[in-house]
Amino acid sequence: QDGIGHKIGLFVKGVSAFASAIVVGFIQSWKLSMIMLSGTVMLVLVTGFNGFMMRKTQTLSIDEYATAASLAEEVLASARTVTAYGTQSRFQKKYKIFMDKASDYDFKAKLWLSLIIAGVMGILNLEYALAFWQGNKFLHDGEVGVPNIVTAVMVIMAAGLSINSTLPHIQAFGTAVAAANKVFNTIERKSPIDPDSEEGEIPESFVGHVEFRSVNHIYPSRPDTTVLTDFSLEIPAGKTIALVGASGSGKSTIVGLLERFYLPVKGQILLDGKDIATLNLKWLRQHMAIVSQEPVLFSTSIYGCIAHGLASTKYADAPEEKKRELIENAARIANAHDFINELPEKYQTKVGERGSLRSGGQKQRIAIARAIVSEPKVLLLDEATAALDTRVESIVQGALDRAAEGRTTIVIAHRLSTIKNADNIIVMSEGQIAEQGTHEELRRLDRVYSRLVQAQELGSKVSYDNRTFLPREPKEKEGYEESDKSCLVRIETATPPTAMEKFEEEDGKDDSLWALIRFGWKMNTGQHTMMAIGLIFSFLAGCDPAIQAIILGNAINSLLSPGTSMGGLGIGFWCWMFFMLGLVNWLL
Template structure:
């Protein structure tokens, strides 16, 4: 019996792929938005959609109101991967993108699992509205979101274990019932005595409202709309970079450069010497008489000059070899050094630098790949050719003056014309090089964005749109190259043609000097041959002008990066490094705004004291400041006002590396590196070589050791790019082990289980409970069932603490936290 998936009775393998995918709308757990405007992101769902249809889709997705609150409305840039939007806003834009194509099938893959309670309620309402009249398939871990489904299936080991409605499955008291029960939040009778709130320093108690946070307040640091053609500040103030400045970076290779330069000078001298020998060998064939002695003299002189020619060939072979080898070696070493310095400088920058849209992943990787290679063009093997050409030109002029100074002067009068032509080339091509760099970075950004998010691009059937976008970004460099070719071709053609004009004038003047008895035929041949080689050297040097222009532009951008000192320098050795850190934390009247969005306050006079060993949970809607608080603790940013204190010491006075070494973090989407499990765990402490027994101990503490031992290669198993070979729960536990290996005094858990299924969450939660024993722990959670045992639960709204206490105390108060719990209660 065959196996198939059928749509309306048709095997999907028989359907046209693009047509089939255009009938499907997908909203995933982590929706991918592209680095453009909200309007263009929605338009990716359907290319020919009108503005009215876009507005209709956003209204159906409950996104219209918050979009209209933005300064640029539908023209607001969402940032790379939608990073400038909150989770709920991204989801609703993704829903609008799916709805705008009016799909027959709607696939909802964990569309609300990573959202806070209030955002989930809004998004869930939008999803239910979007599902009407469409075949809808929902994958869900939060079972409260699928109670109204027509049919619910529980899957075990790839097969359907149970199916039915919510009520039917609850009556069976099977697997679905146990999953639903595991997600329910404990409720109890609360006495007035239990309602005493744990004191939190200097915060105002505000009454709960139906909405914990307004849509406008939940907007993250969204930058104002910026024109693509806007001049970047760093590009306006690029440092002047001379060859000497580049050579300083190459100083350890100066012996190689010195020997290579000597070889180039000798090599350059071969051509003028050849000119002299050539002039002599031409003139010895003049017929003066036919005597036997004269023939023997011609033969003798020809033999000697031929031997000299052979000697010049041997010298040229050796000097070319040493010139190419030594300059090539020093140039490649410099390229490697520049790339290393550029990468190190990028890692040194503070997080706000990466928030800037011009420092996107695509732009930075393009710069890293191209700029160092461009610099090598100026100081690599071609610099040896330039040294060779200077030697050729210099010796040619000297020899020419010796053999015929009058003819030489005539030719040199014309030389400034060639110089001016070369200067015009440099100035024109430098401008083109700067423009090309910006356009290539944009093209690189499009390419990386499309490849990294290929699943989203394929599901939207927008492959051709990105292909067209990439081609459009390549069109400007192409047109610039055409203009450059015209200017370069004109200047080069003029300089080369002018050489022949010089020959015409020189030969005519040489004939006059011979008839006047002021030059010999040998002298005329020597001067012309020497000048010819000098002219070739000038022409060859001018062909390097475009490369020099690119190298100068690349060096300026690199040195601008090298010389930028970040406000928070992670490589700095400055700051205190206390011998001990107890784990006591304090936020003292902290106010913060993101540098890229100075008109949107994130934290407002937030004050909170966390004692040593306490577990404190932050809850609240997306964009209220929970993750921002954690980033301030890691000193990714500094507060605009107020202080963040570690054991009563302002974090600004502490060494950044020491500060971060005291912190272990497990995030919602942990990043694993494409190496072995053991290496990933050892990355947690790079200050030493972590022994294997410590790695195993950390894995046991993270509840992952047994799983690793069952793998064929055990701890040497590679996890794949970003940990793709592992499940979500396995990645989380390896991330926990990585955090524990450094023995941190403080543990930050940022939505560490929100994206996991029930079984994985249970295992990971056990590992987290074990990991936080004896440590100060800060938990950001949307699943409130995971924080019921926290010492303090802090409810944040609009960057302010509105409520705090234990789970029992806050439930007894029946305010904001109580409402959140009720919204998540399944039974």
């Protein structure tokens, strides 16, 4: 954006001004123009070097500020944890270290900036001194007249300033080209898995029979780790299979491969006997739906959230009445219809950013409704109840059981109580099937699955007063529970100020310039001496244009009519005055 915006116009304007000034200057006096161009070269070198150093220190300063801001954001986001562990002072010291480094780099950047300004002003005055001294010599030799000298001096000065202000834009263009190259490479990259591609077979019918044949998979980011090894599994249409096992055993990879988020390194995945690599990707994903552990809801109404499940399906352009019917039916299956109707705005109730205005159970049921609204043949449940408490889990599990009816369902679960009714339970270990069967069959084997069940049953017991109790199984409810209601009551904790108090409070404020100056002076206690010195030198530096104008006028008078300048002083004196003004500018 920086390289294709207004800087293009400024660059063209600067180049045009430089070229035209050089042409005019050489027409008026090519010798004087050549001499003055030496000052222009110095101007470019000084600003180029100092500008490079300034940008370097500014970058370091910005990096330190960003690190400090990231730390502050992290601490504020986890304020309770920080307070609980009493680490406020530690993070405060850490934050101060970053801020001190940033302040140091920022001070150095301002130093380089001041050197740029001092160098430019000093060189300009030295150029005036050189130009009038050499111009006076050419005038006495009869080579040029006073108008030629003044014109050449002015246009070459303008050329120097133009090229000096134009050169930084070239860096912006270079940065823009480099950035654009990355962007265009990303845009033009042909993905091997293109969801918008029209290629691939679109079967006329789809039952939902899934089969994995000798599948091996390795993630590109972890080439040394084999996630799946010779994995083979057949899932009949309409059946529910569950995947259990330790983290990293390949459960989520199976779901990702089935959705074609990536392709297997070896082997095939078949749907109704057809390799999914040969099927149209958009069609494939239209017939699959996934419900994850942390559902992501967009900041819209409940109706809009569920309607997102109809996008890119055969119901995307259906009449509004048909869509509403599908959405309400999906909500009923997901045990969400009743609690939605209890809300003041029903289906038009806003869910907030990422569903922040809904409870965990409500979000999960809305996500289930979104998944099944398009009537997919394959349903993928990736630990859909893992983040819920026991009471809410029973409600959501009931919704999942109803949603799985008549669909090929693959469930990933750590809570084994939620998969007792699965048609087949697959126990994964290091990318392979350790054992499989129904819940009862695996319990009788008394191997990995049985030990997992025993461990979870033992962990669910609560010992108290030498007696052992098992938590009561919550009663499953099809509808909405009173405890799910969000009852928001506003309680006033302070009396609002009266109109007179507001007036007195506002009347006591002093927003004048003098008040701001006093506030700034008070905030910088301990730096008053440096501030006073800075103000004095800033005032003196601000007098430069006025002094320069006086010297310039007298220098031109000395050329036109020697003896008519202030005090009758000659051009040599005024050249030395330009020289002294340049040195003073650099020092200030």
